[in-house]
Amino acid sequence: MKEVKLRMNEKEKYEVIKELVDHKGNKNRASKKLIISRRQVNRLIIKYKEKGKAGFVHGNRTKKPVNALNNSISKDIITLYKNKYYDFNFNHFKEFLESKENIKVSYKFIYKTLTNEGILSPKARKKTKREYAKRKLLEEKKINLNMKQEQIESIISHEISLEEAHPRLEKPKYFGEIIEQDGSIHKWFGEIKTCLHLAIDKATSTIVGAYFDKQETLNGYYHVFYQILTNYGIPYKFFTDNRTVFNYIKLNPDKRTSDKDVLTQYGYACKQLGVDLETSSVSQAKGLIERTNGTFQGRLIQELRLNGITTIKEANKYLIEVFVPNFNKRFALDYKKFESVFEKSPSKETINYTLAILTPRKIDNGNAIKYYGKYYHPYLNNSIKCFCPKTECLVIKSFNGDLLVTIDEQVLELKELVRNEKSSKNFDETIETKEKKKYLPPMSHPWKLASFKRQIQKAHTNHVYA
Secondary structure, three states, rough: OOOOOHHHHHHHHHHHHHHHHHHHHHHHHHHHHHHHHHHHHHHHHHHHHHHHHHHHHHOOOOOOOOOOHHHHHHHHHHHHHHHOOOOOOHHHHHHHHHHHOOOOOOEEEEHHHHOOOOOOOOOOOOHHHHHHHHHHHHHOOOOOOOOOHHHHHHHHHHOOOOOOOOOOOOOOOOOOEEEEEEEEEOOOOOOOOOEEEEEEOOOOOEEEEEEEEEOOOOHHHHHHHHHHHHHHEEEEEEEEEEEOOOOOOOOOOOHHHHHHHHHHHHHHHHHHHHHEEEEEOHHHHHHHHHHHHHHHHHHHHHHHHHHOOOOOOHHHHHHHHHHHHHHHHHHHHHHOOOOOOOEOOOOHHHHHHHOEEEEEEEEOOOOOOOOOOOOEEEEOOEEEEEEEEEEEEEEOOOOOOOEEEEOOOOEEEEEOOOOOOOOOOOOOOOOOOOOOOOOOOOOOOOHHHHHHHHHHHHHHHHOOOO
């Protein structure tokens, strides 16, 4: 006969009811002792008479819970993580299990399943890693609890140094009040490092601009600025870093090239739009964008790999159309619930000629301007304009790549002087085509050469960037 094993509360009920039936005891006393009603006492008496001791075993003891998961799900999760999602953090892995693999389980179940298998999250804290290493060494019998604590700590890891404390500050009140910017150079896709330029609103943690480029460049920041201007408007202030790659200053001022002077160019564009620009060399001062870079490195790399993205063009498309909207939906506050200090977006023409690269040049003896190894002639209404040699001018490369020049308080078009003509008037048949008149913006204060030179001087001597 199979032995019946009762748990503590079941055993207590059994002994009280057995005593009650065998010696014809008092039911009221039994109900008070078991803290149940007299009706329940009568039911237990019937169970005892029909089944004996076995009647007190809970009916669900051998049954599997309705919400219990199969062992095969645990194996599937382990296999998927090891082979496909091996570098995802556990929370990101949970999201992709639901959306891509149709596996809906709790974070606790994933954490327990993977840690029992000996898999730690890439975002595990140092304390967790140290405790895990200690448990592993105990299992391998490389350490034992009889050792001194100092000896155990030296075997597991060196003492974790305490980082300098940086108090958390309050966030701004308004949407668009402070936009933090930074560039993150990393192996985002493939084996070649690229730079992700990011801009995030400090009040709502909303990504307002993102762009990949080969390096941390003015082109990358201009594309981020373009997204902000077209999608939201003109912000109040930018807060960015002050690294050499961003603040281009040569030790010899005479050899400094203003077209590569990113901070001056970007600051000059901010000045035209009325945007304040502040820089800092302390990474903790802009902790939000730094943490966001870490989040992107923990999520975006894996998604780019899963989608087979290997080029900057594909990465920028996925970034803007898929990743950033999902990121804002997942992590950012609803900016529409905040009062905005963004000013109205400028026209496309204004944005195109504001996000420009300005470079001082001089007219040579051939009435040409040399720019990036090529020669250009100034034109007005499709007619060449001639100037005295060594006349100072300001070359303007607009956001869409058009080249203009300001000379003697007027804006002119630049046309490349090719080495050989495309067609011969004497030997080739020429088809007359009406050349489309190019839009020339009116001359304004920001495009005056003297104004740009003053801004360069302020940026490098007084550190006034905008």
